[in-house]
Amino acid sequence: MANLQTNLAGIKSPNPFWLASAPPTNSGYQIMKAFDAGWGGAVWKTLGVPVVNISSRYGALNYRDNRMVGFNNIELITDRPLADNLREIEEVKKRFPDHAVIASLMVETREQWHQIVKDAENAGADGLELNFGCPHGM
């Protein structure tokens, strides 16, 4: 049987399938459920200074009989406090030490970057993903 072990620049996962940073990676609950289902890694919903999201967030392009062939959102990064996310990262890593948990980050100043990098590493993140595209493409 083919070996699906993946190693991206030192970030290891049992298979190459990761969840992208987005609503499915908003919480430890979701990521544990995903790992349990067989996902190899997850990039946590982008961490930073929590935002305030709006209600009515998504739109879809339906094509003939097919729903959602294109998807559009006006969401921002995480709206949850950093400490909550960090605690859950730690919990996920404890239960799934061999799965890849990558912290997506987006902040402004050098000091903020330094702080959040250390926080994410202390929580046990296996890697960092720097989000240089606004979540909704602005």
Added chain:
Amino acid sequence: MECERGMGSAVGQEPKVLMTIVSWVKEVAKVPVIVKLTPNITDITRPARAAQEGGGDAISLINTIQSLIGVDIDNFVTYPVVDGKSSNGGYCGPAVKPIAMNMLKNCAQLPDLKIPISGIGGIENWRDAVEFILLGATSVQVCTAVMHYGFGIIREMVSGLERYMDDKGFENLDQMRGRALPNVMHWEDLNLKYKVVANINEDKCIGCQLCYTACEDGAHQAISLSDDPLNRKPTIIEENCVGCNLCSLVCPVESCIEMQRRDDGKEHLTWKDRTLAGNIPVTFNDPLAGGLHHWVPEPAEALTKQTPLHYKL
């Protein structure tokens, strides 16, 4: 240019700023750093290179593409509607996959880009993942498909990838990564002597005539209908067929129209070769024009409104 809160695309669109921020992160980071690129830029290779120069250990792409998904034509506002107003959003899902793959290829083919790539954009099954890996992705990321169908799609993705690798004899992902990259070339390096024509498999044809309409109005008038009203199966007029593939793409029956090779495979001549040999058209009425001797119907035949029998058969 500023993304609200002064982050995001504004940074992703400025390779120098991106590089600076990556280097800030690398001043302290102990774990590998992936730089996620925005596709809202003309040349994706510039931020990709900047990510590497700043010390990034990998790149991932793509994030969402700026978009308006639709307009509510009764209330004159775009979707999604927020209290009668809206805003531009970020586009993702199956529709963005071709754009993501092109950007992935552009980065993966850069000889000086040594860092690995995590591929993102429209992936929803094992086949999509295989395509991204063959174009150079080390890992793949999924968002929309999970928002649509849930985490359970992973079972099919994993087993499909395993089956594919076993079928192809790949023992690990390293053996398959980037295997399609050497075959994606510049247009001027493709073989002009290669010649395919459409062929209709009569046993499979259901007589819908979609191919006829497409070729007649949208391509090169190379498909004819029968005089016999009881026979709805069209015929390819090979000498008119330029081998564009259109009919085979519109035909609703799997492998009913197949493109068959007609050259003997012995000759190889590219646009680049012809340019170097001074053998390309350069004047407006150049005798080297590719379509010079290609038959087209007389313009006025369009108005006869008869079953087209105008083909030079």
